[in-house]
Amino acid sequence: MENNVKIARIQVDLTQQQLAEKIGVTRQTISLIEKGKYNPSLKLCLEICYAVNKSLDELFWIDQEESKT
Numbered sequence: 001m002e003n004n005v006k007i008a009r010i011q012v013d014l015t016q017q018q019l020a021e022k023i024g025v026t027r028q029t030i031s032l033i034e035k036g037k038y039n040p041s042l043k044l045c046l047e048i049c050y051a052v053n054k055s056l057d058e059l060f061w062i063d064q065e066e067s068k069t
Contacts, residue, residue: 004059006034008052023047 009019009030016030025044032038033048040048045060052059 003033003036004054005030005048005052008048008054008059009034012052014052019048019051022051 009016014022016034017027020027020030023044024047029038029040033040033044045056049056049059
């Protein structure tokens with residue numbers, strides 16, 4: 001799953017560890033989400049959005065064509 005979590009995290013000057021602590025997950029979970037190897041729950045997606053001041057669309061939106069690849 002493609003996402004913009006890493007870009008948004010860097011824009012607000014957070015490390016993976018700092019973001020993880022802020023939302024209550026491990027650094028490894030953040031790493032997997034950024035790599036697209038872990039599909040977070042809606043609740044976790046929202047927590048990430050709140051932490052980096054972005055919307056769900058900005059971080060996680062994928063076009064229908066992209067989701068088929």
